[in-house]
Amino acid sequence: MSFKKLRRFVLFLVWINGLLLLSRDVNAQAYSTDSQLLKRSVDSNIHFYLASMGTTSHLYNGNEYIYTNHGIQGTPFFGSNQPIIGKICYDGTVYLDVALSYDLSADEVFINNPGQDFSLRLITSKIRYFTILNHTFILFENDGTTKGDVPGYGFYDLLHAGKLTVLAKRMKRVTEAFKTEDAPHYQQYDSYILRKNNTFYNIDSKRQLLDLFDDKKEIMKKFYKKNGFNFKKDREMVLVKMAEYYSQLNE
Template structure:
C-alpha cells in the first residue's frame, strides 16, 4: 500500500515541523502579547476541524463481559492523519465492533471521525492504516477498513482488529459479550494472503517452507496460545532468510 509509506513520512515530518514551529514561536518582547492568542486560535482551529463528525453513542449494556474498544475502554492520547494533516495528542478510542475511530472533547463528549477522512492513526504504539475500496479492489483478500501494521519489511504483516458483540441469557438476564476475532494478512509480492496458523504461512512462503518449519520447532512457536506472536516470528524469520 502506497498509503503506508506516505502515512509514516507525514508522521515524521509533522513532528519535526511541530518542533520548529514551537521554537520559532517562542515569546519575545515583540510578540509576547499575541503569542497566547495565536496558540488559542490554532488550538480552536484544530479542534473545530476534528469535531465535524456525528456524536458517538456508547451502546454498551450494564450487564456485559468485555467492551468494544481496542486495548482499553478509556480515552488515551493518540495521533490521527485526518483530511491530509496529522493531529497529535488527541484523546481517542477505537471501536472494533464498528471499525470506528472516536475522539473525546471537553473530557466527556464522544464524536466519530468521518471514516473517509481518516488515512491513518496511532494508538497505544500501534499504527493503523486505512484500506479504501480502491485498495481492496486490487487486493481481494484485504477488505475495506483499518489495519494494524505489525511488520513493514519486504514482507508485510497486518492485523484486522475485530470484536464481535453477542448476547446470552445467564441467570435469567441478558448479558452482552465482546469477543476478539482478529484476522491476519501477509503481503508477499503484489498480493495479500489471509493467514491463521503455521500451515497457511508455510503455503504463502513455500520457497522457505522447510527452513520455517525448522525455525518454528526450535522456537517452540504455539499458534493456538500465541497466534499473533508466532505469525510475526515467522514473518520476521522469512524476511531474514531473504537477506
C-alpha cells in the same frame, strides 16, 4: 491568529532554525548535536502549532457520538473504555497527543471535543492511520490492484511491514448470555491477513504459513522449529516473528 497564518508562522520558525544550524562551521560531533537541537525545536513548534489550533482544526468537525449499548458488559473500545492519547493522520494532517477511542464493534474512531462534554465521530474515509498503545491502525481501501483474499474496507492493525506484511482485523461483537440472569457481553475476535507480492492470504494453519515461503521454505521451517513456535496457541506472535525473519532474509 487564523489557521493559515499560524501554519505559516510555524513553518517560518522551522525554516529559521534550519538556516541557523546549517550556517555553522562545525565538526561531525557538533553537527550531530545541532541535528538533535533542530529536531527538538521542530517538535516543539509542531506541538505549539497543533495545541494552538484547538477546535478550529479540521479534526474537530465530525458528528456527535452517543453511546447506546448500556447494560452490556465489557467495552466495545480497543485497549480501554477511556480515551487514549495517540496520534492520527486525518485529512492529510498529522495530529499529535489526541485523546482517541477506537470502537471495534463499529470500526469507527472518536475523539474528545475540547472544552465540551461529548465526543465526535470522525469521518472514516479521511483517516489514513492512527496510533494508540503502540498499535498503528491503517485504513485499507481496495484500489483494484491487489489479488487473493483481499480484505474488506476498514481499519487494520499493522503488525509488521516488510517483504511479508502482517495485518490484524480486530472486531468486537455482542455475545448473548446463556443464562437469563447473565448480561450480554462484548467478545473480541481477531483475524490475520498476510500480504506478499501484492497478494493477500488468509492464514489458518502452520502448513499454509510455511507454503508462503516457497523460496525459503526449508530455512523458515528450521526457524519455526528452533523457536518452538505453536501456531494454534500463539498465532499472532508466530506470524509476526516469522514475517520479521523472512523480511530480514530478503533485505
